[in-house]
Amino acid sequence: xxxxxxxxxxxxRRLIRGARHGALAVLRPADGFPAASRVLLxxxxxxxxxxxxxxxxxxxxxxANDTRCSLLVGETGKGDPLAHPRLTVFAEARFIPxxxxxxxxxxxxxxxxxxxxxxxxxxxxxxxxxxxPLGAALNGGFARAFELTADDLLDETLEGLEAxxxxxxxxxxxxxxxxxxxIASRHVGETKTGWRIATLDRTGFEIVRGDTLHRIEFPxxxxxxxxxxxxxxxxxxxxxPSKNATD
Amino acid sequence: xxxxxxxxxxxxRRLIRGARHGALAVLRPADGFPAASRVLLxxxxxxxxxxxxxxxxxxxxxxANDTRCSLLVGETGKGDPLAHPRLTVFAEARFIPxxxxxxxxxxxxxxxxxxxxxxxxxxxxxxxxxxxPLGAALNGGFARAFELTADDLLDETLEGLEAxxxxxxxxxxxxxxxxxxxIASRHVGETKTGWRIATLDRTGFEIVRGDTLHRIEFPxxxxxxxxxxxxxxxxxxxxxPSKNATD
Numbered sequence: 001x002x003x004x005x006x007x008x009x010x011x012x013r014r015l016i017r018g019a020r021h022g023a024l025a026v027l028r029p030a031d032g033f034p035a036a037s038r039v040l041l042x043x044x045x046x047x048x049x050x051x052x053x054x055x056x057x058x059x060x061x062x063x064a065n066d067t068r069c070s071l072l073v074g075e076t077g078k079g080d081p082l083a084h085p086r087l088t089v090f091a092e093a094r095f096i097p098x099x100x101x102x103x104x105x106x107x108x109x110x111x112x113x114x115x116x117x118x119x120x121x122x123x124x125x126x127x128x129x130x131x132x133p134l135g136a137a138l139n140g141g142f143a144r145a146f147e148l149t150a151d152d153l154l155d156e157t158l159e160g161l162e163a164x165x166x167x168x169x170x171x172x173x174x175x176x177x178x179x180x181x182x183i184a185s186r187h188v189g190e191t192k193t194g195w196r197i198a199t200l201d202r203t204g205f206e207i208v209r210g211d212t213l214h215r216i217e218f219p220x221x222x223x224x225x226x227x228x229x230x231x232x233x234x235x236x237x238x239x240x241p242s243k244n245a246t247d
Numbered sequence: 248x249x250x251x252x253x254x255x256x257x258x259x260r261r262l263i264r265g266a267r268h269g270a271l272a273v274l275r276p277a278d279g280f281p282a283a284s285r286v287l288l289x290x291x292x293x294x295x296x297x298x299x300x301x302x303x304x305x306x307x308x309x310x311a312n313d314t315r316c317s318l319l320v321g322e323t324g325k326g327d328p329l330a331h332p333r334l335t336v337f338a339e340a341r342f343i344p345x346x347x348x349x350x351x352x353x354x355x356x357x358x359x360x361x362x363x364x365x366x367x368x369x370x371x372x373x374x375x376x377x378x379x380p381l382g383a384a385l386n387g388g389f390a391r392a393f394e395l396t397a398d399d400l401l402d403e404t405l406e407g408l409e410a411x412x413x414x415x416x417x418x419x420x421x422x423x424x425x426x427x428x429x430i431a432s433r434h435v436g437e438t439k440t441g442w443r444i445a446t447l448d449r450t451g452f453e454i455v456r457g458d459t460l461h462r463i464e465f466p467x468x469x470x471x472x473x474x475x476x477x478x479x480x481x482x483x484x485x486x487x488p489s490k491n492a493t494d
Contacts, residue, residue: 021328023270023319025283034272034281036319037384038333058384072270072283076322079458080363081268086285116327137284137305211326 001145008146010217012138012153015087017043017204018215019073020113024051026062026069035062040117041073042110044130045162045201047154049073049089050110051129052117063093063129071131085140089153091131103128105162112198113208155202158225165200168228172197179236180207186238188214200228248392255393257464259385259400262334264290264451265462266320267360271298273309273316282309287364288320289357292409292448294401295377296320296336297357299364302372310340310376318378332387336400338378350375352409359445360455402449405472412447415475419444426483427454433485435461447475 002008024039037059042050049071053060063069074086096103106128111118120126133153138146172180173196184195184207198208204217218231219238249255271286284306289297296318300307310316321333343350353375358365367373380400385393419427420443427444431437431454445455451464465478466485 021323023272023283025270025272025281025317027279027281032274032279033315033337034274034317035335035337036270036272036283036317037335038319038321038323038328038386040329068280070272070281070283072285074285076268076285081285082287088282088284090280090282139285 001147004146004148004152008138008140008148009152011085011140012087012136012146012148013047013155013203014215014217015074015085015138016047016049016089016153017201017206018213019049019075020213022049023072024059024069025072026059027066028058029062029065035059036072039071040110040114041071042106042113042199043201044106044109045155045165046157047201048133049091049131050106051093051131052110052114052121053127053129054120054123055125055127060095060127063095067092067094069093069131083141085138085144087139088137089131090134090136092134093129093131095127095129097127106130108166109199113206113213155222157202161202161223161225164226164228165202168232169197169200169205172232176232179232183207183216183232183235184209184214187216187235190214248394251393251395251399255385255387255395256399258332258387259334259383259393259395260294260402260450261462261464262321262332262385263294263296263336263400264448264453265460266296266322267460269296269318269320271306271316271318273306274313275305276309276312282306283319286318287357287361288318289353289360289446290448291353291356291377292402292412293404294448295379296338297353298340298376298378299357299361299368299373300376301367301370302374307342307374310342314339314341316340316378330388332385332391334386335384336378337381337383339381341377341379342374343377344374353377355413356446360453360460402469404449408449408470408472411473411475412449415479416444416447416452419479423479426479430454430463430479430482431456431461434463434482437461 019041022041023036025034025036028035039051069091071089076084133150136148180195181193184190195207195209198206202222206213206215223231266288269288270283272281272283275282286298316338318336323331380397383395427442428440431442442454442456445453449469453460453462470478
């Protein structure tokens with residue numbers, strides 16, 4: 001284990017924010033067997049993973065019986081699968097009742113990046129779930145292991161910042177689609193057009209186009225109140241900020 | 248749940264055989280929390296997953312304390328992550344002591360597809376592990392769910408067949424590299440040369456080149472004693488057998 005530094009915290013947060021899916025481990029109700037299955041993922045404004053699960057699924061039944069779970073995120077790609085960073089988040093799962101005031105915001109964030117899930121998200125047996133992190137194990141590649149706390153994973157927020165982020169996103173998507181495409185081109189090398197911002201948080205945002213998603217971090221660190229406009233102006237202006245981009 | 252048929256069995260076996268890595272869920276020794284982490288994978292001749300783990304890892308300590316685990320295999324790719332088939336194998340893990348007679352064969356199969364693991368496979372704290380399947384949950388995409396038994400996952404073998412498979416592989420790689428490249432081209436569309444057969448079993452084989460691996464099924468079903476020669480002759484001869492190929 002190595003001492004946790006800002007680079008480790010940022011990598012862990014990026015892995016959660018950028019994950020379209022992950023492996024969720026739960027306890028099988030009948031016998032307590034550990035059970036891993038694939039789930040689609042989003043994150044709330046502070047960085048808690050969001051799930052959408054059918055009450056008929058094994059993992060929903062398991063979490064209704066015992067809320068303890070872990071979530072493995074971080075995709076492999078070319079080369080050795082163990083050379084790619086990954087994170088195991090240990091968490092307690094909390095299902096959101098249909099009438100809960102927080103449901104609409106979670107639903108919005110989830111469907112912004114999984115548009116096809118709108119087909120079944122409102123079925124009576126489906127629930128959004130939030131994973132409340134308790135800690136995490138980060139493996140950044142060979143011999144780069146870190147043990148993180150919940151505080152290492154979550155962003156602090158500011159009064160009114162989440163609403164400001166939503167307005168900034170809607171404004172960018174509605175009135176500055178060309179700027180979003182320019183960001184996609186300059187920051188993650190995507191040359192096609194038609195990108196839109198799916199979700200924003202204090203330290204970055206995700207752009208989507210069909211089934212492709214990229215996470216982009218704000219180069220200047222966490223946004224202050226009222227700071228989204230300046231951040232996007234800067235991102236569009238930057239010529240070669242590739243070292244701040246992740247995919 | 249749908250009734251298990253041969254297509255479901257074949258898909259499940261292909262997912263195990265073709266997996267270079269997977270998510271392993273175990274029980275954290277301190278508190279029984281379910282813990283998911285990434286592991287490299289191979290399979291033994293009958294289809295049991297093989298792991299190589301450091302005794303210092305959380306999953307090794309967990310399995311030493313409680314052998315129950317599950318393994319999620321089946322990679323995503325383009326498009327909706329939930330549209331790609333995946334399999335959760337419930338299993339008991341068994342570590343292989345250094346002096347065990349079966350270790351050399353498992354080591355051979357594992358290193359044939361993870362060559363870089365030779366760097367640490369023989370370190371004193373590393374052990375090969377075999378997962379003895381108890382059953383599995385197959386998700387073949389939306390609304391295609393199956394519950395399988397251990398028998399559904401494992402191939403029956405024949406006396407002497409494993410040794411014959413090893414000889415067939417070594418002969419193909421040593422004397423017919425051009426035929427292996429031709430199979431790579433015709434069956435999985437790989438145009439580069441330098442492919443070699445990593446592991447063979449009764450129903451198919453894996454070819455590797457660097458960090459790329461493809462599973463290819465034998466078009467005629469399980470091989471009979473002494474049948475490997477005919478199977479490879481047929482595979483090289485076939486012009487367009489793409490419907491038998493998987494990657």
